[in-house]
Amino acid sequence: MVSELLASLLAAAEGATVEFKEAKRGLERKDLFRYCIALANERGGKLVLGVADAMPRQVVGTTAFGDLDDARNAIYQATRLNVEIVEDLSTGSRVLIFLVPSRPIGTPLESDGQYLMRRGSSLVPMTPDRLQAIFAESVPDFSAEICSEVTLADLSPQAIETFRQLWARQSNRPHLLDLPDQQLLEDAELLVDSGVTRAALILLGTAKSLSRHVADAEIIFEYRHAEGDIDPAVRESFREGLFLYVNRLWALVNLRNEVHPYQMGLVRRDIPSFREEVIREALLNGVCHRDYRYRESIFVRQFPGLIEVESPGGLLPGVTIENMLFKRAWRNRLIAEALEKADLIERSGQGVDRMWRLAILDGKMPPDYSRTDEHHVYVRLPGTIHDPALLRFLEEVGAERYRTFSAMDFAVLHFVSQEQEIPKDFRGRANGLVDQGILERVGRKFIFARRYYEMRGEAGVHTRKRGLDRETNLFLVRNHLRSCGGKGCVLAELQPVLPHVKPRMLSSYLEELKRRGQARVIGKTKGARWYHLVGNDG
Incomplete structure (x- = not known):
C-alpha cells in the first residue's frame, strides 16, 4: 500500500514545492546539492527521486x-x-524523498557563486528582481514609514518643483507639470493616505x-589639503531635502577639481x-543605502586627488565587496524609486x-571599498591618472567596442593591469576579452x-610574460643536455635554463625529447x- 506521504506527492503537480527525478541509476552529488539550494531559495520543498516527472506519476x-547518513552529512x-531524507519502500520500489527546509529570511543560498532557482526542469540563476526581494525581507524600508507629526507644509515647495520637473522630463509625461503638489507626491508614493513618508522628508x-x-x-x-x-x-x-542641495554639493567639489590634460596623437582632451x-x-548610493537607525551623518571628504x-550602516546581507558589481539590493x-523617477539613479543598481x-x-x-566594516560603508574615489597606457590602449580599441563592455569587463582589465588574480566569477568575461584580442x-x-x-x-615584458614558444624551449633544453655531454644532468640543473617554467613543464619537455x-x-x-642522444637533432 502506498504511504500517505508518497501518495500526496504523486498527486501533486511538479511546481513550487516538489521536484521529481527518475534517477534510476543515481544522481550526481553536485546536482543533489544544487536542487536542494534551489528549493531552499524558493522557501523549501521536496525533491523526490525514483518517480517519473511526467503525469501520471x-x-x-x-x-x-545507499548510505543516507552520508548523504545527509554531505548535503549539510x-x-x-539540515535536509531530512525519507526512504519509502511502500510501493515495492525504493523512493527517496528529500525534505528541504527554507533558506534563512533575507538570505539567498548560492552554489559555485550562483543563486539558483528552478525554471521548468532546469536550474537557472535568480533574476535581479528576485534577489532584491529576498534581500529586502529582513531589512524593513525605513524610508517608507509614515512620519505622523509631519504634514505637507513641512516639505519645501522649491524641492517639490525640482522633483516635478525632473520626473516630467525623465518620463516624458508633461501632465505632471500641472498636478497639484499633493497629487504629484501621492502618485510618486511619497505621500500615502495623506501621510508624509520619511523618503519625502x-x-x-x-x-x-x-x-x-x-x-x-x-x-x-569637508575639504583637507592632505x-x-x-x-x-x-x-x-547640508541638513535639508536632497533636491535642495545636491547641485550645491557638487559645486563645492568642483571648486577644487583639477584637470589632467591627456593627448593621443593630435587629439587632446x-x-x-x-x-x-x-x-x-x-553620494546617492549613500543616501539610498545608509541605515537611518544610526545616529550619524554621511561624510563626503575631499583631498587633492581623492574623495571619500x-x-x-554596513553592507546588506548577501552583498560583499567582492560581489557588489553584480549583486543588487x-x-x-522608496528613496531609490523616487530618485529613479527623477533620473538621478538607476534602481537596477548600476551605480x-x-x-x-x-x-x-x-x-x-x-572605487575602493576596502575600509568598509559592519557599521560603515567607505568608498574612496582616486582622482589621479594611474595607468595612462591602459587609457591609451582603450582609445585605440575604440569607443564603439568598449561601449559594449560590461563593468565586469572593465574590472577584468583592472585586475590584469595590476597583475592580480582574476576572481572566479570574472573568468568568463576574461575569456571573452581574449576572443576579442x-x-x-x-x-x-x-x-x-x-x-x-x-x-x-x-x-620585452610582453615577451617575458608570454614566454618562449614550446619549440624554442625544447631547443634550449636540448642544447643544455648537449653541453653536459656524458655527465648528463638532473631536472633541477635545468631550471636556470628556463627560470619561468615550472618543474612539471620541464619534465614534459624532457619526455618530449625522449619520445623524439x-x-x-x-x-x-x-x-x-x-642525456643528449648524439645524431638525433632532427
Whole structure:
C-alpha cells in the first residue's frame, strides 16, 4: 500500500514545492546539492527521486545514495541545510524523498557563486528582481514609514518643483507639470493616505523639518589639503531635502577639481580628477543605502586627488565587496524609486558599475571599498591618472567596442593591469576579452595583447610574460643536455635554463625529447639523469 506521504506527492503537480527525478541509476552529488539550494531559495520543498516527472506519476525506483547518513552529512557540508531524507519502500520500489527546509529570511543560498532557482526542469540563476526581494525581507524600508507629526507644509515647495520637473522630463509625461503638489507626491508614493513618508522628508523636507524629525539625515562636506590634516580647511553641513542641495554639493567639489590634460596623437582632451556622475553616484548610493537607525551623518571628504564617502550602516546581507558589481539590493527602496523617477539613479543598481567603468576609461584606479566594516560603508574615489597606457590602449580599441563592455569587463582589465588574480566569477568575461584580442591567455593567467606593453615602452615584458614558444624551449633544453655531454644532468640543473617554467613543464619537455629520440634517461626519481642522444637533432 502506498504511504500517505508518497501518495500526496504523486498527486501533486511538479511546481513550487516538489521536484521529481527518475534517477534510476543515481544522481550526481553536485546536482543533489544544487536542487536542494534551489528549493531552499524558493522557501523549501521536496525533491523526490525514483518517480517519473511526467503525469501520471510512475514509480520507477532509484539506487541513488545507499548510505543516507552520508548523504545527509554531505548535503549539510555543501549547503549548511539540515535536509531530512525519507526512504519509502511502500510501493515495492525504493523512493527517496528529500525534505528541504527554507533558506534563512533575507538570505539567498548560492552554489559555485550562483543563486539558483528552478525554471521548468532546469536550474537557472535568480533574476535581479528576485534577489532584491529576498534581500529586502529582513531589512524593513525605513524610508517608507509614515512620519505622523509631519504634514505637507513641512516639505519645501522649491524641492517639490525640482522633483516635478525632473520626473516630467525623465518620463516624458508633461501632465505632471500641472498636478497639484499633493497629487504629484501621492502618485510618486511619497505621500500615502495623506501621510508624509520619511523618503519625502529626506528628499523634499525643509531645513527646519529635517532638524526636528530626522536630524541625522544630513551630509557633511569637508575639504583637507592632505589626508593627515586633522582640521578641515572647508566644512559645510547640508541638513535639508536632497533636491535642495545636491547641485550645491557638487559645486563645492568642483571648486577644487583639477584637470589632467591627456593627448593621443593630435587629439587632446582634459580629464577631470572627479567626474560629476561618479561623485553623484557615490553620494546617492549613500543616501539610498545608509541605515537611518544610526545616529550619524554621511561624510563626503575631499583631498587633492581623492574623495571619500562614508555612510552609516554596513553592507546588506548577501552583498560583499567582492560581489557588489553584480549583486543588487536596496535598504531604502522608496528613496531609490523616487530618485529613479527623477533620473538621478538607476534602481537596477548600476551605480557601482558606472563608477568602475568611468574610472577605468579615465586610466584611474577603481572605487575602493576596502575600509568598509559592519557599521560603515567607505568608498574612496582616486582622482589621479594611474595607468595612462591602459587609457591609451582603450582609445585605440575604440569607443564603439568598449561601449559594449560590461563593468565586469572593465574590472577584468583592472585586475590584469595590476597583475592580480582574476576572481572566479570574472573568468568568463576574461575569456571573452581574449576572443576579442584585448587579452591573451598564458597557461591559467591572462595578460594584455602586445600593443598595450608597446604603449608602455615595455614590449620585452610582453615577451617575458608570454614566454618562449614550446619549440624554442625544447631547443634550449636540448642544447643544455648537449653541453653536459656524458655527465648528463638532473631536472633541477635545468631550471636556470628556463627560470619561468615550472618543474612539471620541464619534465614534459624532457619526455618530449625522449619520445623524439633526442634524449634518454637513467633512473626514475628526481635524481634521474638525462642525456643528449648524439645524431638525433632532427
